[in-house]
Amino acid sequence: MKLEGKVGVITGSADGIGKATALRFAKEGAKVVVSDVNEKLGQKVVEQIKESGGEAIFVKTDVTVFEEMEALVEAAVETFGSIDIMFNNAGIGMNKPFLDHGPEDYHKVVNVNQHGVYYGMLAAARKMKELGSKGVIINNASVFGFVGTLGIAGYQAAKGAVVMLTKHGALELAPFGIRVVGVGPAAVNTNIVEGYRQAGLLEYMKKQQMGRELIEPEEIASVVTFLASDEARVMNGSVVMADDGFASFKSDIRP
Template structure:
């Protein structure tokens, strides 16, 4: 029960890592606000939590609009009296060769994956300071913020920005006792990698981890729960690599 009595907000909580993190946080004792643009999947996550005896609420949000993210954070504070953990996890993907891009393709991905995280850090940081909460803000980065891969230019640009925003925000929020960290998954079995399945690249994606296995959302959720807890009190301004070795080995000849 590492997160007992804590209130945690999770964007992108309707599926994948977000849903797994919500279920894990509740098992660790937290109350969770599940935020997602998809009302059906978000409410489904809440139902799963409630059916297991946990406490959660759904809030529909489009993370590309600061006012909506700010309202989400206020909703959590109004509903539960505080906000202890903000997990900026919402993200989308787009697989398209760079020279086939329209600027709108880049904007669409960056607005969710970069601006959505920025808005979450800003809104949560302000509320935590206002409430004098020594909170934790966790961002979803990616191995693609470190290593280039064809077809995901916008995603990589956004995740690279998340890494630096994490460091910069941690420095500025440290005087208020607010920690800012990020988790960088490798290939995770979530809807965002459906394109790899469609292209018949699932085995290739799996082989990019040292164990040769695709990572499951629950494995990332375990890491996030630790990062949200007091047990990680000395982890700040850094990215926790949850990539099963993805960034530690690569060659032109595969595994």
């Protein structure tokens, strides 16, 4: 029960990494605030947690609207009395060649993947400071915030910004006892890789990781759970790579 007595808020938790993390948080004793734009799937996650004996609520939230992120944090405090963990997980992907990747595509991705993280950090940090909570803010960065690849200009720009927001947030919030860390997945078996699947690039993506398979959402959830726990107290300002070696090697042909 690594998170017993803690209150965790997770954006984009109706599916994928967010859902897996919500279920894992609840299993580890946390009270969970499930948040997503997809209310139907989000409510199902809440029901699953409750059926397993956990506590959870759903708050429909558009992460690109700061006032909605503030309301999300307020709902957590009003329902459970505190906020100890904020996992800024919500994200979208778009695969287009750079010359076809117009400003509207760029801003759509950046608004969710970068601005949504910033809004979540700000809303959570302000409330944690107000409550005197020695909390932790976890940002879902990506291996693509560190290395270049084809077709995802907006995604890479946003994730690179998330890496730096994590470092900056950790520095400014340390005096209040608030940690800020990131997790850096590579190709995870979620809807966000659908573009690669449709483009026939999924097998190529698998070969870019040392295990030559997609990472499962539950594997990332395990890393996030550790980062959220008191066991990770000395981890601050860094992005933990959960990329199955993606950033450590590059070879299309391996024995």
